[in-house]
Amino acid sequence: MDFVHQKVDSSSLSKPIDLEPQSDENSEQSAIEAVCAALSATKRPAILVDCLVSRFGATRAVQDITNHLKFPTFSTSMGKSIVDEKTNAFFYGTYNGKVCPHWMHNYIENESDLVLEFGSLLSDSNTGGHSREIASQKLISVHPNMVVCFGKSYESVSMKSFLEKLHKRLLKTSFIEPASLVVPPSQEKETSDQITQDYIWHRLAAFLRPDDVLIAESGTAQFGFPDTTLPQNTTYITQVYYGSIGYSVGACLGAAIAKREEQSEGRVVLVVGDGSLQLTVQEVGTMIRLGLKNIIIIVINNRGYTIERAIHGPEKAYNDITPYNHQLMLLFFNHPSGRESSREARSRSELETILNSPGFADAEALQLSGKM
Ligand SMILES: Cc1ncc(C[n+]2csc(CCOP(=O)(O)OP(=O)(O)O)c2C)c(N)n1
Numbered sequence: 001m002d003f004v005h006q007k008v009d010s011s012s013l014s015k016p017i018d019l020e021p022q023s024d025e026n027s028e029q030s031a032i033e034a035v036c037a038a039l040s041a042t043k044r045p046a047i048l049v050d051c052l053v054s055r056f057g058a059t060r061a062v063q064d065i066t067n068h069l070k071f072p073t074f075s076t077s078m079g080k081s082i083v084d085e086k087t088n089a090f091f092y093g094t095y096n097g098k099v100c101p102h103w104m105h106n107y108i109e110n111e112s113d114l115v116l117e118f119g120s121l122l123s124d125s126n127t128g129g130h131s132r133e134i135a136s137q138k139l140i141s142v143h144p145n146m147v148v149c150f151g152k153s154y155e156s157v158s159m160k161s162f163l164e165k166l167h168k169r170l171l172k173t174s175f176i177e178p179a180s181l182v183v184p185p186s187q188e189k190e191t192s193d194q195i196t197q198d199y200i201w202h203r204l205a206a207f208l209r210p211d212d213v214l215i216a217e218s219g220t221a222q223f224g225f226p227d228t229t230l231p232q233n234t235t236y237i238t239q240v241y242y243g244s245i246g247y248s249v250g251a252c253l254g255a256a257i258a259k260r261e262e263q264s265e266g267r268v269v270l271v272v273g274d275g276s277l278q279l280t281v282q283e284v285g286t287m288i289r290l291g292l293k294n295i296i297i298i299v300i301n302n303r304g305y306t307i308e309r310a311i312h313g314p315e316k317a318y319n320d321i322t323p324y325n326h327q328l329m330l331l332f333f334n335h336p337s338g339r340e341s342s343r344e345a346r347s348r349s350e351l352e353t354i355l356n357s358p359g360f361a362d363a364e365a366l367q368l369s370g371k372m
């Protein structure tokens with residue numbers, strides 16, 4: 001029987017749906033007491049911010065809490081940009097198990113006496129290939145529907161509601177002001193004209209402006225950007241959950257549509273490898289068909305699956321791909337100014353010229369830069 005044409009009562013459509021997640025009040029109150037007691041006793045704390053914070057609508061609450069506590073704060077790879085990185089002196093960078101600077105994982109895993117984490121997603125590449133080791137005796141985890149404090153679970157506690165109430169409670173309490181962490185100075189910058197790993201990610205991060213969205217594809221981009229500091233009020237999108245290459249091109253399309261619908265300022269900057277791009281390149285055509293303008297696509301053209309060369313062997317054929325002529329990509333997809341909007345850099349100085357040119361940086365039409 002076909003139900004499609006069957007008429008049903010529509011009156012309940014006028015009743016707004018309450019989407020605000022609810023907590024069990026007793027459980028939530030007990031969790032607040034336990035967390036406050038732990039925060040009052042800590043001498044060497046760390047805060048870790050992960051992606052489920054933004055997914056569950058708790059970004060503002062986490063920003064309020066970190067701004068108030070000013071404890072040394074870190075993000076994970078997927079949690080990057082939830083807490084402002086540039087202006088907060090208490091923000092120290094991106095923690096990823098053993099795949100981050102030694103001083104950082106040493107502080108979080110060994111030296112700190114308490115780790116307060118928000119919205120963790122413990123997937124492989126978000127935990128340094130499961131190399132993260134934080135003892136449960138010093139860990140407080142605020143999950144979407146539960147708080148776990150030093151191994152004790154407080155069930156049916158919704159993250160957003162809990163954090164908003166915790167913030168109000170924290171305003172009435174005073175906490176230690178932890179000493180600044182000693183961060184070893186970064187290595188000297190290379191002076192050659194080559195586009196190197198040391199140079200490129202910091203340079204692209206510096207290219208961003210407030211309100212921009214930066215999308216980093218799986219591959220070298222995803223492992224380079226965690227070392228950078230992003231400007232205030234930028235949004236970083238990457239996914240190291242299922243890590244499916246090609247995701248970023250669709251994500252870029254979606255972000256650009258969302259920006260247009262919201263009429264919000266800022267550009268969408270996609271940094272994608274030549275290999276990943278080949279999986280979903282047709283969506284560049286959709287961007288052009290929909291007339292989306294504020295998009296800058298930067299193709300890291302390193303002739304293949306470079307990150308995988310470290311896994312499968314540098315010479316293994318699996319990592320070799322058909323080299324596209326990226327300068328023809330916009331033209332192929334019928335971009336009205338495809339030729340003028342496409343640029344190529346083979347050296348640092350060529351890239352600097354592109355990044356500094358208003359026609360490219362202001363992105364009045366979809367822009368492409370391919371690099372060799
Ligand atoms: C659908 C899918 N297939 C294969 C992989 C394995 N994989 C991860 S990164 C990568 C290579 C990415 O190459 P590219 O986009 O050129 O980035 P590069 O590392 O060269 O900067 C591959 C094949 C994956 N993550 N997802």
Ligand SMILES: [Mg+2]
Nearest residue numbers: 273274304306
């Ligand atoms: Mg590549």
